[in-house]
Every structure is written in structure tokens, then in C-alpha cells.
Amino acid sequence: MLKLMTRILLWNFKIPDDEKGHDLNLFCVPKHYEEDLDRVIIPHGLIMDRTERLARNIVQDMGGCHIVALCVLKGGYTFFADLLDYMKALNQNIDKSVPLTVDFIRLKSYCDDQSLVDVKVMGGDELSALTGKNVLIVEDIVETGRTMQTLLSLLNKHNPKIVKVVSLLVKRTQKSSGYRPDYIGFEVPDKFLVGYALDYNEYFRDLSHICILNENGREKYKK
């Protein structure tokens, strides 16, 4: 029992609410964003290390049969590319390798830092191709959980064989519906985060580290 609890605790990489993060000057941050960010909360290197381990856990659990990795655009694209690179590398070095195919869907629900009433689904008409398949949904962040719950109910109409969800981040917030993905990279405080493809009105996807957006950035890029 104790052993199991230790493993669960290890798997949950919790960034505490009082985590200060790191000074921007310790890292390379694009000049055009220097005034718009508070601190670096997850450096790129740490994202990569954690992603490598997530890939290992997923291949161990889901390996042995064809996996369709479904990328949730746009925020998921960088994590998706890095995760799949690690999964491909593992797949190249095991006896029972499995085909790994990819698919993409676009969902949109945020304007500024606010979740809108409707989750807009774009490009989801090919979900019927996932009937009977082992699907791994790859997402950047779960906050309220509404985007993922919308996608899961859409997908389930097409009767996939197995559906697992990996999200790089899960936010600890009162707004959460309680939904938890199968695999979580980091559990993060209730702050608006940008970088590594997480955006604020489309900006900051071109930032490698995950950072906390400041008031200046919020105002500058507000819609």
C-alpha cells in the first residue's frame, strides 16, 4: 500500500501554489515578450524530461497494439510533436513495436484568459475513422475540463476501442469540473500560463518555456 502511494505521489508532478518560478534573465526569452511575462514556471528542459517519462508510461500501458495519437490543436501541437518523438524512439527499440498513426482536431474555447460558453469544434468530421481504434488524445492543458469533456463525448459517439488522454498540464482551479486525464505532466497553480504552444489570443506560442503572463502582456494582447 505504502509502495503504491509513493508511486502515485511520484507520478503527480505538482508545482505548488507558492512556487515562485525562475527569473526570466536566467533563460533565453524572445525580446518581444520580455515585458509581458512574470516568471518562468516550467523551463523547456524540464518539459522535455517529463515528456520523455510520460512517453515511457504510455508505451508501457498502451503498447502492443496500434495507437492513433489525436492532437488537440492548436495548443497541443508542440507537446504532441515532442511526445511522439519520444514514443517513436521507444518503439524503435522494443521487440514488439507497434504502428503509431496521427490525427488532428481543432477545438477553441478561450478569448483573452476567459473560457467561453461554447467549445467550438473545427475539423472534427473525420472522427468516424477512429471507430474500433486505440486512441491517445494529446492536449496541452486542462483547466475547466470543458474542452476535453466535449471532445470525449464527440469521440465516444464513434465507438473507439480505447481512449486515453494525456495532458501536459492540469490546472488546480475552483473552475475545474473535476475531470482528470489519464496521464498528467504537471499539476500547476491557478495562473494564466503561456509558452510551449500555450497562447494568449494566439501570442506566446513561439516561446519555449512555460511562463506566467503579467498584466502588461494581458493588456498589450487583449482582444
Ligand SMILES: O=P(O)(O)OC[C@H]1O[C@H](OP(=O)(O)OP(=O)(O)O)[C@H](O)[C@@H]1O
Ligand atoms: O479545460 P478548458 O478550460 O476547456 O481549457 C483547456 C483548453 O483551452 C485551450 O484551448 P483554446 O481554446 O485556448 O484553443 P487553442 O488550443 O487554439 O489555444 C487549451 O489548448 C485547451 O484545449
Ligand code: HPA
Ligand atoms: O493557462 C492557460 N494558458 C493558455 N491557455 C489556456 N487554456 C486554458 N487555460 C490556459
